Amino acid sequence: MIRSVVALFIFAVVLCxxxxxxxxxxxxxxxxxxxxxxxxxxxxxxxxxxxxxxxMLTNAAVIQAPQRNxxxxxxxxxxxxxxxxxxxxxxxxxxxxxEQNPNAIKxxxxxxxxxxxxxxxxxITGNTVTTASQNPTATSTLEILVVxxxxxxxxxxxxxxxxxxxxxxxxxxxxxxxxxxDGRVDTHVLLASIIxxxxxxxxxxxxxxxxxxxxxxxxxxxxxxETQQYRFxxxxxxxxxxxxxxxxxxxxxxxxxxxxxxxxxxxxPNNIRxxxxxxxxxx
Amino acid sequence: xxxxxxxxxxxxxTVGSAVAAxxxxxxxxxxxxxxxxxxxQIVISRSQDTDAMLTGEFAKTSRPCPSFCIQPIIPVxxxxxxxxxxxxxxxQKNMAHNTGLLIDARLPDWFNKGAIPGAVNVxxxxxxxxxxxxxxxxxxxxxxxxxxxxxxxxxxTLMIYGNGPWDAQGTxxxxxxxxxxxxxx
Numbered sequence: 098m099i100r101s102v103v104a105l106f107i108f109a110v111v112l113c114x115x116x117x118x119x120x121x122x123x124x125x126x127x128x129x130x131x132x133x134x135x136x137x138x139x140x141x142x143x144x145x146x147x148x149x150x151x152x153m154l155t156n157a158a159v160i161q162a163p164q165r166n167x168x169x170x171x172x173x174x175x176x177x178x179x180x181x182x183x184x185x186x187x188x189x190x191x192x193x194x195x196e197q198n199p200n201a202i203k204x205x206x207x208x209x210x211x212x213x214x215x216x217x218x219x220x221i222t223g224n225t226v227t228t229a230s231q232n233p234t235a236t237s238t239l240e241i242l243v244v245x246x247x248x249x250x251x252x253x254x255x256x257x258x259x260x261x262x263x264x265x266x267x268x269x270x271x272x273x274x275x276x277x278x279d280g281r282v283d284t285h286v287l288l289a290s291i292i293x294x295x296x297x298x299x300x301x302x303x304x305x306x307x308x309x310x311x312x313x314x315x316x317x318x319x320x321x322x323e324t325q326q327y328r329f330x331x332x333x334x335x336x337x338x339x340x341x342x343x344x345x346x347x348x349x350x351x352x353x354x355x356x357x358x359x360x361x362x363x364x365x366p367n368n369i370r371x372x373x374x375x376x377x378x379x380x
Numbered sequence: 381x382x383x384x385x386x387x388x389x390x391x392x393x394t395v396g397s398a399v400a401a402x403x404x405x406x407x408x409x410x411x412x413x414x415x416x417x418x419x420x421q422i423v424i425s426r427s428q429d430t431d432a433m434l435t436g437e438f439a440k441t442s443r444p445c446p447s448f449c450i451q452p453i454i455p456v457x458x459x460x461x462x463x464x465x466x467x468x469x470x471x472q473k474n475m476a477h478n479t480g481l482l483i484d485a486r487l488p489d490w491f492n493k494g495a496i497p498g499a500v501n502v503x504x505x506x507x508x509x510x511x512x513x514x515x516x517x518x519x520x521x522x523x524x525x526x527x528x529x530x531x532x533x534x535x536x537t538l539m540i541y542g543n544g545p546w547d548a549q550g551t552x553x554x555x556x557x558x559x560x561x562x563x564x565x
Binding site for chain 2: 174
């Protein structure tokens with residue numbers, strides 16, 4: 098009896114260890130660029146469990162990675178919202194209070210009326226904005242869309258398809274750094290950011306910065322007085338500035354460092370192109 | 381974009397199940413009308429009580445102007461005015477086929493007191509450019525943002541109403557929408 102219990106316990110530990118360690122197998126800290134949908138599924142579940150504290154682990158099947166639409170030249174509508182504000186609002190929409198978003202006015206009658214309007218129109222036209230009134234903290238249709246999908250327990254592939262369809266149709270605007278080199282919306286970065294903030298809010302630690310990000314090129318320049326190290330990164334397919342920032346600095350918000358260092362070749366954060374060589378400054 | 385303004389004439393349309401023997405029909409030969417809206421059946425008929433009188437808010441006809449001033453039936457040239465039958469026709473032809481939206485332009489407290497069946501509450505103030513979330517609503521109505529305004533060519537056909545001849549809420553909503561269209565030209 099004791100032996101079988103111990104054996105089961107060891108098996109459980111090994112299984113947990115495998116689940117926890119598995120994402121690092123491919124050497125990438127982020128599921129953002131890879132297509133390993135199993136990994137992203139597991140991380141979303143962590144966030145959902147943290148956020149809702151209810152059993153939403155209904156879909157345990159391995160999810161197929163979303164079909165990447167690699168047609169370039171799609172104009173994803175962007176806005177000036179920051180990833181931080183978007184993430185905070187999504188979490189607030191899920192009922193989890195992270196740090197207060199200074200831009201969010203608590204009682205905004207115009208916002209209240211607008212969410213009511215969107216909910217009413219959605220109920221008639223059958224569009225996806227129907228739960229707007231339930232999420233008075235979500236301030237943009239992107240946030241409303243993501244909150245709704247997460248509440249429904251939808252998987253990452255579903256959210257990716259949903260957000261990209263809405264962006265292609267022009268019904269949502271997204272933060273600039275979520276636009277990939279292929280003109281898509283990088284929902285993996287958005288979801289990863291939500292998970293990170295939820296983890297921190299729940300008392301966990303922020304993810305560590307990867308030692309050697311993928312696809313980086315290091316050059317050491319020696320001058321008479323100093324030795325300086327420069328890092329470069331060549332933009333690949335499906336990269337977004339947000340994903341690159343996570344790759345190098347472990348957090349989305351540091352994209353500004355990259356953007357500032359590449360102003361001469363980068364007109365705006367949503368304009369990165371495949372093959373473009375970005376200078377990555379030290380954090 | 382075709383837009384129609386409807387001023388709510390003070391005869392209330394009532395929702396309810398059709399009564400077997402109709403003394404008060406909608407029109408000669410048509411007792412009531414049943415419409416499927418988004419999977420929900422709406423029956424529009426008139427009150428069968430021929431002694432019925434309006435009471436409460438809607439019975440009051442005199443309000444101070446300014447504020448409650450008499451409005452033109454055509455708020456902006458090109459807008460088609462509509463009465464009950466046109467509204468019913470709109471519900472049948474446009475709303476039921478998802479090509480149009482009947483908009484109650486009044487503030488939510490008015491909407492909650494009673495509205496035309498099937499109407500969606502889009503308070504006039506939310507359509508103004510001053511509303512930071514105006515674009516979200518216009519997009520939901522089917523308009524597409526352009527560089528300097530909104531293109532309504534693929535938008536839903538809208539029928540808009542307010543509280544009556546003395547109420548500017550419908551007028552304001554129409555003007556705000558026209559402003560959003562013409563900003564691009």
